[in-house]
Amino acid sequence: MDPYVKTVVSEELPVAEELKIKKLVVGSGDGPRVCIITGIHGDELEGQYVCFEMARRLRASPEAVKGTVEIWPAINPLGVDSVCRGIPTFDLDMNRIFPGSYDGHMVERVANQVVDDLAGADMVVDIHSSNVFLYEMPQARISQMTAQRLMPFAKLLNLDFIWVHEAATVLQSTIAHSLNSLGTPTLVVEMGIGMRITQEYGDRLVAGLFNLLAKMGVWGAIPVPASVSSPLVSTDGEVTMINSPFSGVVVNTAPHSSWVKPGAVLCQVVSPLTGDVLADVKSPVEGLLFTQRGYPVVYEGSLIARIFSPNRKSN
Amino acid sequence: MERIEILRMKSPFRDDFVIHGFHFGGPKKTVAIVGPMRGDEAQQLFVASQIVKNLTHLERQGRVSNELGILVIPTVNSFSLNVHKRFWAMDNTDINRMFPGYDQGETTQRIAAALFEAVKGYAWGVQLASYYLSGNFTPHVRVMRTGYEDAAAAEAFGLPYVCRYDPAPFDTVVLNYNWQIFGTRAYSLYSGSTDVLSHDMAKLSWQAVIRFLNSIKAVSAPLHPGSRSLVFAADELQTVTSQQAGVLYNRVAVGQYVRKDDQLATILDPFTGEQLQSLTSPADGVVFFAHTKPLVHQHSRAFQILPFHS
Numbered sequence: 001m002d003p004y005v006k007t008v009v010s011e012e013l014p015v016a017e018e019l020k021i022k023k024l025v026v027g028s029g030d031g032p033r034v035c036i037i038t039g040i041h042g043d044e045l046e047g048q049y050v051c052f053e054m055a056r057r058l059r060a061s062p063e064a065v066k067g068t069v070e071i072w073p074a075i076n077p078l079g080v081d082s083v084c085r086g087i088p089t090f091d092l093d094m095n096r097i098f099p100g101s102y103d104g105h106m107v108e109r110v111a112n113q114v115v116d117d118l119a120g121a122d123m124v125v126d127i128h129s130s131n132v133f134l135y136e137m138p139q140a141r142i143s144q145m146t147a148q149r150l151m152p153f154a155k156l157l158n159l160d161f162i163w164v165h166e167a168a169t170v171l172q173s174t175i176a177h178s179l180n181s182l183g184t185p186t187l188v189v190e191m192g193i194g195m196r197i198t199q200e201y202g203d204r205l206v207a208g209l210f211n212l213l214a215k216m217g218v219w220g221a222i223p224v225p226a227s228v229s230s231p232l233v234s235t236d237g238e239v240t241m242i243n244s245p246f247s248g249v250v251v252n253t254a255p256h257s258s259w260v261k262p263g264a265v266l267c268q269v270v271s272p273l274t275g276d277v278l279a280d281v282k283s284p285v286e287g288l289l290f291t292q293r294g295y296p297v298v299y300e301g302s303l304i305a306r307i308f309s310p311n312r313k314s315n
Numbered sequence: 316m317e318r319i320e321i322l323r324m325k326s327p328f329r330d331d332f333v334i335h336g337f338h339f340g341g342p343k344k345t346v347a348i349v350g351p352m353r354g355d356e357a358q359q360l361f362v363a364s365q366i367v368k369n370l371t372h373l374e375r376q377g378r379v380s381n382e383l384g385i386l387v388i389p390t391v392n393s394f395s396l397n398v399h400k401r402f403w404a405m406d407n408t409d410i411n412r413m414f415p416g417y418d419q420g421e422t423t424q425r426i427a428a429a430l431f432e433a434v435k436g437y438a439w440g441v442q443l444a445s446y447y448l449s450g451n452f453t454p455h456v457r458v459m460r461t462g463y464e465d466a467a468a469a470e471a472f473g474l475p476y477v478c479r480y481d482p483a484p485f486d487t488v489v490l491n492y493n494w495q496i497f498g499t500r501a502y503s504l505y506s507g508s509t510d511v512l513s514h515d516m517a518k519l520s521w522q523a524v525i526r527f528l529n530s531i532k533a534v535s536a537p538l539h540p541g542s543r544s545l546v547f548a549a550d551e552l553q554t555v556t557s558q559q560a561g562v563l564y565n566r567v568a569v570g571q572y573v574r575k576d577d578q579l580a581t582i583l584d585p586f587t588g589e590q591l592q593s594l595t596s597p598a599d600g601v602v603f604f605a606h607t608k609p610l611v612h613q614h615s616r617a618f619q620i621l622p623f624h625s
């Protein structure tokens with residue numbers, strides 16, 4: 001079947017417009033179904049480039065798809081289209097209302113229809129790009145509950161890091177949790193920063209996604225990447241969070257994604273008014289600087305870095 | 316009355332961020348009252364200020380307990396009130412999703428931690444709250460069902476309605492839930508509107524708080540005893556949904572009694588003014604919640620009716 005665009009959700013807006021959630025469907029329907037979704041948070045745009053590249057390449061060789069691949073660029077189209085992280089007119093983070101309810105308020109109904117359509121897929125990859133404040137190395141986030149099942153798939157995605165996190169109650173209403181609870185395996189990818197496209201990361205993830213498709217038997221013909229990176233896994237070490245000790249402006253010193261030693265200066269917090277350096281923020285540990293402040297203005301407590309320290313296996 | 320500083324934090328470019336508290340009465344941690352955590356809760360700020368004004372007046376007359384203590388925090392989020400943003404102005408996070416807080420964490424986690432430290436351990440907690448959907452509620456007390464709640468004591472506010480509800484996953488990080496987990500009997504007070512002042516509904520609310528303080532003998536104020544509360548579960552509310560989008564032409568106000576099939580509103584075509592839908596009441600009852608924005612989406616909660624049973 002030729003690739004086609006399908007409207008999954010359609011809801012009326014007050015003045016002569018409909019809210020539509022659309023997906024591109026490529027493939028035959030016989031075989032596994034893999035869905036690439038993004039744009040739940042309207043200010044996270046790294047997934048737009050990934051969707052574009054996936055759609056472009058898949059449409060160039062639709063005959064190579066054994067099964068179905070779906071591309072969903074905007075789960076929250078109003079947000080993506082109006083530089084708004086949440087759903088305009090609605091207070092809650094869209095990723096805190098799943099699985100929604102068909103008889104509920106419009107956004108709950110939308111959430112429910114999205115989950116309903118994705119349920120039953122053989123793999124869903126939900127692409128996020130942190131927020132506008134933090135710059136992230138390409139990583140997968142999976143909850144402890146699903147780690148065993150999802151880890152082998154996460155390792156196919158050409159990422160640097162896999163973060164296994166605790167299953168907090170508040171995260172039970174994410175789309176990934178809702179789908180995983182329904183038995184639909186769903187991986188969350190975080191990379192780059194909000195409101196920007198980091199093409200290098202996008203290209204890496206696209207290679208990883210084709211690798212995933214190939215390993216799942218969905219992608220046949222075109223050569224797949226010879227090798228993908230082997231990510232570090234959070235359970236083999238420890239993540240250290242570093243919050244700003246002062247309000248001010250951050251000037252980064254250590255390069256993003258670099259390996260830092262204890263005592264290395266990560267950044268300075270400065271006062272543009274007085275010219276004072278308020279703090280040299282030093283790394284308390286040795287490890288990989290995988291999260292770095294991107295938005296320079298900080299308050300006391302603003303997250304400015306995360307460092308992963310693998311356990312020393314020998315000695 | 317003693318004015319206290321609960322948190323002071325430097326900002327990069329603005330004045331210092333300060334959370335102010337007003338303490339009345341004695342040393343025993345009895346009632347903590349928390350005003351707006353969000354920057355559009357002007358009604359709630361007004362209610363809080365009226366509580367402070369009334370307590371100051373009662374104190375001058377020697378009508379405040381020397382033993383039981385009352386803490387009023389008129390707002391936790393002056394920074395957002397001052398710039399007309401609902402959430403924390405810097406990063407758009409909601410302080411009321413950060414409890415019990417973390418004093419080494421993100422800024423709003425630190426604010427939540429400082430607030431929680433100040434209001435933890437009180438026997439009763441009252442939050443002046445607003446809802447995540449824009450609209451007006453008839454003034455009422457909400458009690459979250461955690462297993463620790465005390466819905467009966469909520470009747471001491473003397474408001475006509477007490478609503479009990481089950482927590483959603485996001486509720487585990489709100490103040491009210493954490494208050495209860497840490498042993499405080501917690502209530503949320505909904506005082507009608509949010510970003511506009513409704514004087515009458517504000518008065519109902521601050522009087523209800525003083526009445527509550529009266530009932531536990533934290534103050535001794537000459538007041539009308541209030542209403543006998545109708546206690547109900549949130550799932551008893553019947554929702555009236557817009558089947559079409561358009562201009563919502565409202566015909567009723569919150570608190571109004573309606574009969575089954577009475578017209579509540581019409582939805583009009585935004586270009587031609589023609590009627591697209593007539594919204595009617597599903598039951599005899601009271602208009603408990605009303606959408607207040609003039610434009611409405613399809614499948615949105617336009618009204619909630621609390622049915623009366625004979």
Ligand SMILES: [Zn+2]
Nearest residue numbers: 041044128129
């Ligand atoms: Zn996101």
